[in-house]
Amino acid sequence: MKNQLFSTFLFFAFLAFISFSCEKDTTGDPANEQELITTVSITFTPASGAARSFKWTDKDGAGGLAPVIESITLAANTSYTISTSFLDESKSPVVNITAEIQDESNDHLVCYVPSGSAPAVQITDTDKKKNPLGLAGTAKTTAAGNGSLKISLKHQPDKKSTTPCSTGETDVEVTFPVTIN
């Protein structure tokens, strides 16, 4: 009888063993880090005169330190060509993500929404399917005043939609204050 109890116990112990050995805690691998966009830089180049760049930067990501936002200052009644770039300044050296956006241009769209005196932006570049991309453009300022310019980067937007900027997933959405002198 004792033998039987003992063998039963062994059997249970064996079952317990195989159950426990099924799953173990995996040790912590380093995070599979993806690229982070920390900075949006927009450059305004007038027909004559020096180009000026303005940056929207949040190097430590969401939360933590507040972002640093430069104010866009432009001259009144002037035409500019615009180029926008996206950077990861949390890494050293700084990673320029704009090239990747160019590579996957069909899946991206940069949208510009002005308000107040800020100028409207005409997109001049296209993706591989000849749809607008938005890394380059033109703008013409009018009278002096204040306003703001919202720049957003959309991933997988529906570019055939009548309002392509309200489709897709937003990767970036920043707002610059704008002063026209």
Added chain:
Amino acid sequence: MNVSHIQCIKYRCFLGIMLLFSNYLVGQELHSPCSFKVKIAVVDPQGKPLTFVNVGVIGQSLGGSTNEEGILNFYNLCKDTYAFQFSRIGWEADEVTFLIEKDTSILMVLKESGIMLDKITVLGYGDKLGKTTIKEVLDLETLRSNMGFGLAESLKQLPGVQTLNTGASISKPIIQGLHSNRVLILQNGVRQEGQQWGSEHAPEIDPFLSTKIQVIKGAGSIRYGGDALGGIILVEPPALKKEEGIDGELHLQGMSNGQMGIASGQLNGNYSLGKLPIAGRIQGTLKNGGNMHTPDYYMNNTGVREKNFSWMLGTEKNKLNSLIFYSRYFSILGILKDAHIGNLTDLLNAIDRGRPLSEGSFSREIGRPQQQILHEFFHWKNIIEIPGEGHLEINLSRQFNRRKEFDAHRNFGALPASLENPNILFEITTFRGEIDLEHNWNSDFHGHLGLAVMHQVNTTDRGSLIPDYTQRTGGIYYTLKYKKPTSLWEFEGGIRYDMNRLRLDDLNPKLQDFKQNQFQGFSGTLSSVFHLSNSGFLVFQTGSSWRTPHVSELFSEGVHHGSASYEKGNPYLNPERALNNSVHFELKHDKFNIQWTAYYNLINNYIFLSPQKEAVLTIRGAFPAFNYSQTNVSIAGLDGNMTYSLNNHWDFTFQAAMVKGRNITGNDFLIYMPTNKVQVFTTYYLNAKENTTHSFIRTQLTHVAKQGRVPADFDYALPPDGYFRLDIEFLTHLKTNVLPDIEVGLALNNATNSRYREYLNRFRYFIQEPGRNLVIRLRIPFGHS
């Protein structure tokens, strides 16, 4: 024999309780109104007379014990219905109701509570919940017809339970307006420990392994923990096979919506190893579903896979019962692609659109975002009989839960095509030990003394939503129950002390000041039952419970992409403390079956996400900020069920539930409280319903009102309109020559294909609820069962 006796037999048999009786017409001569004689004989299943069985009449001061021949006589009874209660230590108590209108003899068969493998019924007698606990039991037929939809959706059939959903695939139960960490789920009597804090983390339990699911409402049972502010869900596998041999059953289900297929089977065996009887079961479930659709479009990436497996092995020797239970749950859940948004602008665009961008299409492929969840559960239960006292129960268990979440969301760059590296990975390992000792002060006072300890380690990899931690808890409780067969009253009270030590194992410098945390407190319940008449009773229950703030509430910080919000924990949170008060009424009388529960719960330091004035500015745009805060709240509600059986063929059931949650401090409503709900069931039985192989057609009409009780300026969209939904079900049994009867079910859910949204679905911003669904299911039992 009169008719009421026959009904009684069938009812009893249906419940699986052994009861035989015979009725001799002693004499037909005229009696004065109060002169009937009732002779009660109590025997064991072998027919041997049972002495010293206490027999009482509920609601009357009549009673006594059986003599050496197992007989007790009652004299001078009036023409009335009498509910006789039978109890004896070591034997299962039972109750039976008779209409006495002539001299009657009753033969009652009592079952020994210690019969081999009877004890290995999952809960054991120790937790056999009495009337003092306010509870609802999902009946087996309803459970079987809903288990294909998951645990929470099955529970939704009870009037006191609603669900919090994330799309069509993730559903978790809400009891008395509360969910997640405020509701305990027990599998085979042991607390399930996963990542239950998240509102999109569904319970990791296969409903197919269970034949009984009960819900304890409010703070009714402190045995399972002092932190069940909302309630407790008990998921119990059936008892192991008692006779030698092998049997089993196979469930096959198909659903048109999502083209879901489910196969689940189990095999039960009992075999004697010499003189040692061994009983066992193996059980498994496979589930495969693709994209579901609403009346207007497909919901992309809403497929589901499940692979579950469990086994149980039990034996008994002398006074020891031992049972081992193992279960492994694995599921892959697709999450609606359109619900994945980058920022608040995207969310507002989606709400504005009111539907996904594309029509979608059917696919079984599950891409990103998705969840992969593994839950492993190992449990060793021992029950030792202590003669004259009751039982000692010892539970040891180990659980492991791994949750992988794969985002479609990325900072930048292409998404990894493979599903090897999750964006976030939680692993939690829990060891629990529990001891419960039953003892009797005398035949009227029964006590339980218990001890529970837990050790838990949680790690979070890739993504620091919550820190790594180690948690140790200890609890001790004592409950005392007073029950006397002749008394109109029953009482039960309990007190419990719990301690919780939480240590953070995280290197994050921000958390170093909060490495050691300790919480402790008492909880208690007091419950009394008053028997109104032979067939009705009232329960008054009051209890106080408390809950330690969860690590996610204390320390989480980051953007919650599902809701486009920035959520921030608060390390200075205090424990929540609830005062629960309930009144429950139950009446089973002839054609009526009524149950109502009213409750008023006050929770101090209720933890919730409070909206902040300042949004958090990120490069993705501004996110509304929410901080975990505390306030005092009240939750009041009423839920109930009324069934009227017109005859053998027609049943009508009315169910209703109402909850009102108030933020007392902020003088506002609470968000995400269940909406008023009314359901009407009409059942027509083709043959008599007492027939165990009956067939029926049932229609279920559900009305959910529009939620009007919402806090001001808290939500991105207004609550959706109320809706009606019609479900139709047909069930029958097919006779076979070789096998037992096969159960066949056909159901048409959302039969009118109505378009509606549910307030308690977090994806209501993006999509409608699923459209029409045709369900076909078979249950094929085999073996000699």
